[in-house]
Every structure is written in C-alpha cells, then in structure tokens.
Amino acid sequence: GQSLEQPSEVTAVEGAIVQINCTYQTSGFYGLSWYQQHDGGAPTFLSYNALDGLEETGRFSSFLSRSDSYGYLLLQELQMKDSASYFCAVPRSGGYNKLIFGAGTRLAVHP
Amino acid sequence: GAVVSQHPSWVICKSGTSVKIECRSLDFQATTMFWYRQFPKQSLMLMATSNEGSKATYEQGVEKDKFLINHASLTLSTLTVTSAHPEDSSFYICSASAGISYNEQFFGPGTRLTVL
Numbered sequence: 696g697q698s699l700e701q702p703s704e705v706t707a708v709e710g711a712i713v714q715i716n717c718t719y720q721t722s723g724f725y726g727l728s729w730y731q732q733h734d735g736g737a738p739t740f741l742s743y744n745a746l747d748g749l750e751e752t753g754r755f756s757s758f759l760s761r762s763d764s765y766g767y768l769l770l771q772e773l774q775m776k777d778s779a780s781y782f783c784a785v786p787r788s789g790g791y792n793k794l795i796f797g798a799g800t801r802l803a804v805h806p
Numbered sequence: 807g808a809v810v811s812q813h814p815s816w817v818i819c820k821s822g823t824s825v826k827i828e829c830r831s832l833d834f835q836a837t838t839m840f841w842y843r844q845f846p847k848q849s850l851m852l853m854a855t856s857n858e859g860s861k862a863t864y865e866q867g868v869e870k871d872k873f874l875i876n877h878a879s880l881t882l883s884t885l886t887v888t889s890a891h892p893e894d895s896s897f898y899i900c901s902a903s904a905g906i907s908y909n910e911q912f913f914g915p916g917t918r919l920t921v922l
Contacts, residue, residue: 737913792838792903796849
C-alpha cells in the first residue's frame with residue numbers, strides 16, 4: 696500500500712527556521728507535493744518535487760531524496776501567519792491525479 | 807488563476823434530510839474533480855473522483871448511494887449527502903484538476919456540514 700509519515704506537531708518562534716519531514720511508501724513514484732491549510736480553510740498548493748534536490752520558492756523550500764523515500768518542507772523567516780497545518784502528498788499508484796495525503800503537521804509559530 | 811468555489815460554505819440540517827454541495831471551477835475547465843472529507847485535526851480523505859459526463863469513482867468504504875456525485879459540466883460538480891445523520895457532520899472539500907500539472911489540485915474553500 697501507500698503511506699506517508701510526518702510529525703504531528705512542530706513549534707517554533709518568529710524568525711526561526713523549521714523543517715517538516717515526510718517519509719513515504721509507495722509503489723511507483725510520481726513526485727511529492729506539499730500543501731498548507733489554515734484552520735477552517737482550504738488546502739493551498741505550496742510545492743512539488745519530482746526529482747531529487749531542493750526547490751526554492753521564496754521563504755519556502757522543499758527537498759526530495761527518492762533513494763531515501765524522504766522529503767521535507769523548509770520554512771524560513773517564520774511569521775505568525777505561517778501557523779497552519781502542512782500536508783505532504785503523493786499521487787496514488789495507478790490513480791491518475793488522485794492524491795494520498797499524510798496526516799498533516801500542525802505548525803505553531805510563537806512570538 | 808485557478809479558482810475553485812464551493813457553495814454553501816456552511817450548512818446545518820436536520821437528521822434525515824439531504825444536502826447538496828456545489829463545486830465550481832471559475833476560470834478553468836476541470837477535467838477531474840475530487841471530493842474529500844476532513845474531520846477536525848485530521849487529514850483529507852478522498853471520497854470520490856468525478857469526471858465530466860461519467861459516473862463517479864468512489865473510494866473503498868464510501869457509500870455511493872449516500873453520497874451522490876454529479877459532474878454535469880467541466881466547471882461544475884455536486885455532492886449530495888442523502889438522509890444525512892450526525893456522523894456525516896464534517897468538512898467537505900472539493901478540488902479540481904485541469905490536467906496540466908499532474909500533482910497540483912486546486913481546492914475549494916470547503917463546506918462545513920453539521921447534522922443535528
């Protein structure tokens with residue numbers, strides 16, 4: 696089957712850097728995505744990695760190591776508004792666009 | 807671009823009634839729409855996948871007669887929760903894929919359903 700593991704909670708202070716890890720088990724890999732969701736809101740797409748390495752988009756970066764079935768989301772210069780849940784996701788094997796989401800990591804940013 | 811709307815944003819209904827939730831892609835044609843359910847502080851669980859003009863594909867454990875999905879056009883999909891019960895209370899979220907980016911789905915703002 697397919698599964699993703701990520702920490703349930705992470706706490707950090709404003710201005711700090713935080714890394715949210717995600718390990719996955721899947722047959723047939725088509726990339727790792729990250730989504731952000733604020734309480735009561737819709738998930739929004741953050742990033743997608745299909746190849747090994749680091750992808751940078753402003754304060755957020757995402758990393759992938761296919762050999763380790765591992766990726767992470769790196770958030771820099773944390774702001775209070777970054778307090779949210781972060782989900783990693785992979786396409787379902789043979790599922791054409793269907794995504795399997797991890798359980799989510801709740802990030803709390805404190806002053 | 808890539809805006810998805812949902813209506814209503816929240817609904818309260820009595821047990822035994824049916825509730826319809828609409829999902830629209832506003833500025834693109836969605837080849838595929840997905841319906842998710844999310845309980846508090848939990849992940850998104852895919853309920854079903856719908857393609858325009860064809861029957862929806864339901865995930866294991868999701869009752870197709872209880873959660874009716876209609877995908878009448880490339881911009882509209884509806885989810886009807888029939889004979890709703892309190893255990894159906896949840897946050898229902900739709901997403902749409904334009905088929906351009908394999909891994910990117912655009913999510914609607916969600917519908918909070920409370921069944922009394």
